[in-house]
Amino acid sequence: MRISELAERAGLSVATVKYYLREGLLMPGLSRSATQSDYDDAHLARLRLIRALAEVGGLSLASVRDVLTAIGSDPQDVATAVGTAHEALGAAHRSAGGAEPVQARAALAELGWTVWPDSAAVRQLDAALTAAASVGLPTTPQRLRVYADAAMQVATSDIDTVPRDSADATAAYVVLGTVLYEPILLALRRLAQQQVYSSRAQPDGRQQG
Amino acid sequence: MRISELAERAGLSVATVKYYLREGLLMPGLSRSATQSDYDDAHLARLRLIRALAEVGGLSLASVRDVLTAIGSDPQDVATAVGTAHEALGAAHRSAGGAEPVQARAALAELGWTVWPDSAAVRQLDAALTAAASVGLPTTPQRLRVYADAAMQVATSDIDTVPRDSADATAAYVVLGTVLYEPILLALRRLAQQQVYSSRAQPDGRQQG
Numbered sequence: 047m048r049i050s051e052l053a054e055r056a057g058l059s060v061a062t063v064k065y066y067l068r069e070g071l072l073m074p075g076l077s078r079s080a081t082q083s084d085y086d087d088a089h090l091a092r093l094r095l096i097r098a099l100a101e102v103g104g105l106s107l108a109s110v111r112d113v114l115t116a117i118g119s120d121p122q123d124v125a126t127a128v129g130t131a132h133e134a135l136g137a138a139h140r141s142a143g144g145a146e147p148v149q150a151r152a153a154l155a156e157l158g159w160t161v162w163p164d165s166a167a168v169r170q171l172d173a174a175l176t177a178a179a180s181v182g183l184p185t186t187p188q189r190l191r192v193y194a195d196a197a198m199q200v201a202t203s204d205i206d207t208v209p210r211d212s213a214d215a216t217a218a219y220v221v222l223g224t225v226l227y228e229p230i231l232l233a234l235r236r237l238a239q240q241q242v243y244s245s246r247a248q249p250d251g252r253q254q255g
Numbered sequence: 256m257r258i259s260e261l262a263e264r265a266g267l268s269v270a271t272v273k274y275y276l277r278e279g280l281l282m283p284g285l286s287r288s289a290t291q292s293d294y295d296d297a298h299l300a301r302l303r304l305i306r307a308l309a310e311v312g313g314l315s316l317a318s319v320r321d322v323l324t325a326i327g328s329d330p331q332d333v334a335t336a337v338g339t340a341h342e343a344l345g346a347a348h349r350s351a352g353g354a355e356p357v358q359a360r361a362a363l364a365e366l367g368w369t370v371w372p373d374s375a376a377v378r379q380l381d382a383a384l385t386a387a388a389s390v391g392l393p394t395t396p397q398r399l400r401v402y403a404d405a406a407m408q409v410a411t412s413d414i415d416t417v418p419r420d421s422a423d424a425t426a427a428y429v430v431l432g433t434v435l436y437e438p439i440l441l442a443l444r445r446l447a448q449q450q451v452y453s454s455r456a457q458p459d460g461r462q463q464g
Contacts, residue, residue, distance in 0.1 A: 057389070094390040102386045128452060132445050154446070161449040171442035177311045178435040180266070181303040183428070185439060192412040193436070194443050196405035201447035203401040219392070224448070226387040227402070228441050230394060233380035234403050235440065236341050236433065237363070238410035240370040243337060 052085040056093035103225035131221040147172030261294040265302035312434035340430040356381030
């Protein structure tokens with residue numbers, strides 16, 4: 047397809063697609079003449095990935111590049127792609143650096159999880175645990191266990207539903223899933239709180255409006 | 256206690272505490288002289304709540320005010336406090352307005368949840384479902400169910416662990432819990448993904464460095 051069709055199908059302007067080409071985020075098309083190139087579904091998939099990371103994930107183009115590089119460098123190794131995606135997505139926490147994530151490591155030890163001890167997600171967890179404790183709401187072992195069990199169910203489903211047809215698609219899917227499904231989980235938690243209150247307030251089980 | 260001790264215990268500067276007093280976010284202390292007031296634990300709790308909402312939740316002072324007003328107006332009604340907190344926290348989604356949250360309502364119907372159909376969390380869910388679908392990763396009914404079940408476990412635990420000793424504390428706790436425990440859940444989901452890959456890659460169950 048031509049660049050105009052590619053842009054339209056990706057929901058982007060031609061100028062933006064050309065910008066991604068210049069920046070090397072999108073691989074060049076197949077040259078058909080001095081002024082025309084041909085693009086295929088791989089280009090479309092790449093553009094959708096960039097857009098999701100930038101618009102939904104709120105990543106800077108530099109972070110988008112990190113994620114794309116991670117996927118491109120060894121797309122067969124999904125576990126590494128996941129780790130690298132988490133690093134790029136959690137860059138804010140990684141750069142916060144400095145202090146050791148003591149609370150998070152204690153929590154992970156309690157859960158018996160053997161994750162990469164220096165990953166951005168560990169620092170993200172540590173920052174969150176520290177923030178809660180600092181306002182007088184430390185995370186109890188019981189809460190940690192409930193949250194971890196729920197997170198594990200979600201993660202297991204995430205990984206079991208990853209398509210296996212192509213390594214490239216697999217890595218892209220994992221990265222996208224991390225970014226795209228997080229807000230769904232958060233929205234559902236808030237709605238579940240409403241649902242619990244709603245159902246407890248109406249013991250006879252009547253439906254609301 | 257004096258304002259200096261209050262500020263120190265809240266981890267804020269005296270200037271910031273005075274600013275919150277002027278803005279009406281913090282209720283006045285008990286006047287002891289023309290230049291001195293006395294503050295108690297209720298003031299400290301209020302300051303910690305403001306700080307958590309602003310710093311961890313990333314809320315504007317206007318949104319913080321909305322949440323505090325909701326808590327203050329009828330602190331006995333926790334369900335209403337939860338709903339109002341969600342509205343204030345999801346203000347970005349509420350103001351996006353316009354289109355009906357069709358996808359979210361379909362999802363909620365499928366789950367059988369009877370939540371407030373116009374709440375900010377419904378729009379938040381709709382925006383997330385739409386974003387995922389727009390990049391070719393629609394949320395399947397299976398995924399929706401897994402995420403909803405996990406969210407329900409978390410929400411049930413959230414609500415069961417709410418302290419009942421004072422209505423004021425209860426509402427503050429619910430609001431804080433919404434803000435503070437979300438990043439913990441997200442970090443745990445990422446770490447759980449790492450844990451699943453790690454445990455599957457090592458079927459003999461050896462521990463990693």
